[in-house]
Amino acid sequence: MQNEIQVLKNAVPPLLKWYAVHKRELPWRNTRDPYKIWVSEIMLQQTRIEAVKGYYAAFLEKFPTVKALAAASEEEVLKAWEGLGYYSRARNLHKAAKRIAEEGFPRDFAGVRSLPGVGDYTAGAICSIAYGLPCPAVDGNVLRVLTRLTADERNIDEMSTRIAFSDLLREVYPAEAAEFCQSLMELGEIVCLPNGEPLCARCPWQKMCAAHLAKREADFPVRSEKKARKTQRIYVYVLKKEGKFALRKRGKEGLLAGLWEFPNGTTDESALYGRPLAEKWARHVFTHLEWDMTGYLIETAGSFPQFTFVTPEEMQKSYALPSAFKAFKEWVK
Template identity: 45%
Template sequence: MTTLPRMAAQHDYKTDHKQLTQWYNKNKRSLPWRENKNPYRIWLSEVMLQQTTVVAVIPYFEKFLQKFPTVQDLANAPEADVMEAWAGLGYYSRARNLHKAAKALAAGGFPKTAAELLELPGFGPYTSRAVASIAFGEKVGVLDGNVIRVLSRRYGLKLEWWNGKGRDHLQKISDELSLLGQADVVNQGLMELGATVCTPQKVMCMLCPWAATCVSREKNLVEKLPLKKPRKESEVWVWKPLVAIKNQKVALVQNDYAPFLKGQMIFPGEISMEKNKPKAYDAKHNITHHDIFIQITEKKSLTGKNLQWVDLKELKKVNPSSLLQKVLHKVKL
């Protein structure tokens, strides 16, 4: 059981707040979603930045906005076009939820509080708080990987941040800091500090506004904090897709049998979890903790009431996952 450390004194937060905001205003990067307070742009950037680096996101962000300049444009677009524009960013449930939420936002407008945003598809605690604070100035703190790392190190917190109590403790600190001034500056400052100075590997303490008071630096805990979340063990799955192609169309079904890409259009087939990887397979793919070994069966014809025949040129619109492209690459077209 983890013992939660005592919260730092209020005057410490005031000093930390002042140092952080001064540092951010002087050192913040020029990023396309920081050009204004447009909630659509801010929301889109936050969704894209989940599981993806800033450098990788910028070109996708700019192309996406060219295609869907407003939330109304996104709401009115066919899902296939949205998925095609998202192709390459991965974690495609983000794009589906983005599209669903856009329809609600286009109809009802952008809520200005984290509590209201939380009701929308794809808006978790972090995204809701980020959009509410950055776009609308609501005094709520954010908690993402960067903020968890920065706060854990600054205050020397050996917390199991992936559990409720540890996460709540860090959230309270983030909220305290956001209450002391401009929440948008505080939150972006914490994230910027974690992204550019207090990084997972290369830590540049001398550039940090909190270098003189950092507990983990004083106690030589920088490399030990935040605590490492126990890794979920990888699972070996043997997938046997049936690939049938005729007239430049491929047969797909809505996935109700595989533990990955749930609900998406994939090849029909069967799957099983195994203790050991198979000796023979056509290709290998990883999705989160699923190690997928692919054994392809090519079919000249295929029947079934749930089959959908999709034009090969349109496949990325239906399902942009690289897994399907990897299978097709192994098939003699």
């Protein structure tokens, strides 16, 4: 431990220097506003930076303050989130906004951590970046960088490893907390890449990194074996009736809870609705599950009171459909 603290202490100055020169210009990097940083951190959970950029700007335009977000309806918030996935993030953001609008944005780690949808990593990032507090934000990216630097063979999927590295970082947090937090993330995102392909020649730690010096970059991080994803067959029906399309709302629990969707099921019931005009196959990958989807476009004459029929314009404006159904949305016109 003592040795690792020293290694990390020595690693901080070159990292900060590197970050000052090489950091990318990202829309959320020029602010200390906790609301804006919070929104960016929630969007960035499980989503690539490139995908988040456009959503972030549009979301803040629509909800420029936490009060504006709190005053919106859940449908409006979900609509602004449409396509980003993991919709519970949007619901929690909305729930938390209502609390913040009344009580103000929490100013310390415990307060931030208590917001719905905010875990240790996100609370650490918000406190470091918005308030300059020495609160480590440790995710898989940061753990990869740190276990390579120290050639640490502990399994990063174990909570105890995460806690150990959080403790370690707390010991070495410099006064430039915001920059330090972001520089660790940035190194993991643009230099110390996963899958044994780090760009060590560009790394500020190349002369001190234990994994690199031993040519063992690919051995780190040590992880548990991944469980295979399950595949589920899904049949999707894009039902058109008098220029309108059928939607229904998913249940309140489970995958994509509460979102609108095209009618669908696990057995082929297309004959119930009519003769398909078009058919198409698509795949959507969730974290633990994969949907193998066959979609049908069907002009129907039947009566289906269980569905809500909406025009393409209404769907575009007010109904948030998960990106799993994106391939079939092309038929809506």
